[in-house]
Amino acid sequence: MYRAHILVCGGTGCTSSGSPAIIDELNKELKAQGLEEEVKVVQTGCFGLCALGPIMIVYPEGAFYSRVELSDIPEIVSEHIVKGRIVERLLYSETVTEAGIKSLNETDFYKKQLRVALRNCGVINPENIDEYIGFGGYQALGKVLTEMTPQEVIDVIKESGLRGRGGGGFPTGLKWQFTANAESDQKYVACNADEGDPGAFMDRSVLEGDPHAVIEAMAIAGYAVGASQGYVYIRAEYPIAVQRLQIAIDQAREYGLLGKNIFEKGFDFDIEIRLGAGAFVCGEETALITSIEGNRGEPRPRPPFPAVKGLFGKPTLLNNVETYANITQIILNGPQWFANMGTEKSKGTKVFALGGKIKNTGLVEIPMGTTLREVIYDIGGGIPDGKKFKAAQTGGPSGGCIPADLIDIKIDYDNLLSIGSMMGSGGLIVMDEETCMVDIAKFFLEFTVEESCGKCTPCRVGTKRLLELLEKVTNGNGTLEDIDKMEALCHHIKSSSLCGLGQSAPNPVLSTLKYFRDEYVAHVVDKKCPAGVCKNLVQFKITDKCIGCTLCARNCPVNAISGEVKNMHTIDATKCIKCGVCMDKCKFKAIIKE
């Protein structure tokens, strides 16, 4: 028995900000004090509040320490662990009240969240199967194998209303049914962990924080559809997730939860990891399958769907990580429990990676139907530096922007689609007034041009031409006619591309054109970039606030600023390279962009 537990986040965010060294230091310090038998340090998955990393929480008090540094460790051990005095200066300010500390679950960041897929993240040690079992793990697999027929399992998933969390939102139960119905000597279950959307890290966090949840769900799926082999296709860019998943698979095999004759019910199932090699298109299901087969990851036309003819030509069930992370809870708590959460057509919860211009960047899980306003202001803490909210981008390069006047929209699959964005896998990037929407559209198009696999012409050539038009606009050479051309081209690409990548590539352009057309017009008619981002359209000017301190002139890399000491300076626009150094350096806010 340990009298205290120290949970330290070992997600990628906190690992990057130094949590492994903190764990070493804690263990060293505890040992020095002779406390290693009394206090246990646990490396967990992501807590969600990445902005405050490295993060730790000390139980039984539940004291939540944020931005912990190595030098803080001796104090935490000697004060908190030895003397029982909480180190207040390190507490997350939201948890400090006059009456003492309040639970993390009562803070604004966590209060409106509902953790189903992330239930174990930040709670258990992902590298220890016993902790997973202690929290109810592998009970669902046991229940399925001993009490249910495969068809009963599929019916439960259908009834729950679960839809694919990878972005498309296809009903999961139906997918299972199609694969179960296909007749074959061999079938496969695959997991899509090729999370390629920039700014999205939900699946990685699940795999890092609770890998057994995915393994157990894949085994359940294997039983339901009649498959004995599973594959997890995961990005090689996620080394921690790959390592923990491999550890989890090895432990499950050792416990007889993977392998032959599981629960002595004559059911065989095993899982193999396959690494991606950096191709966004491999998140598309047919491309992912060709990649596992060892080929260039190019998509192929559907039908036949993978449920009929997938991996190595055999029927294959392919779901995304977060989808799998919901399965065991549906089996244990029943389909009705799941269907009671969310909106009419979108049941359950969704995990979002909050990023961009928002205070609490990190990972959140909310019931479907939560409004965007609640996510951004209540959970996310609003926009930093008193700036104004301009738009939120969901769905990555396949999605679109939601403007400020639609902030009260209830987030679910159908609502987001109806306003020209999409749920996507769950990236949610917040933008403020300093973000140029044309530039953002261009950013996503650069991404799709780079990632287009080149197999079909509308995507390969169309996105390139679209990007050139966008560049023309941001360079200040665009015309109103170009905007119309872009719009027409977008519709052609959407309707004629082979796979989801091309079909959705124009979305960032279409949605910014829909809600921020005035910005495009400002670029082509007034030759101005209202957000001051597009270099060719921006002029730096010195106003009469200038006191002639010469700091800007001394820092200008191209000597474009002239003026006498104590007299107002001027910028020579022909020399200026618009690097913005002068504006950053000026202590009197005398330099403006227009």
Add this chain to the structure above:
Amino acid sequence: MSQKVTEKVPFNGTKEQEEKLLAVIAEHKGMNGALMPVLQKAQDIYGYLPFEVQKIIAEGLECSLEEVYGVVTFYSQFSLNPKGKYKIGVCLGTACYVKGSGKILEKIQENLNLAVGECTPDGKFSLEATRCIGACGLAPVFTINDDVYGRVTEDEIDGILAKYKE
């Protein structure tokens, strides 16, 4: 999705490296979809995948060199060029981009006089613009080998790089 050989660095693989590679090939031969895992391990052994290595793999797995080359050039993580001793990766994921990682990349390019995808002539630094590395809470982020630099500003770049130049 294309890459070319930027400068021809003579291949100087060792006997040990080749033995390791042949062992990897033997281990994977006959497995469904063996090419990708073999290429990944080969890149771990050599650091990159020059034609000489691709030829050994093609012969070992009994497939055509064209097939191997096709797969190598399709995936951005496979490199035809050697990497520097210090591999710099600047995250250009959306969260980092919105927070100014584009400027960080420019500053590094300027400091090292190095284009994205290239390696300095002394073999010390190579530079990549990477996809989201998932440390969005620390945006903007760049990495040098296993060191992660988060919440960086342009002013800090010269100082950080100086540590690796010594």
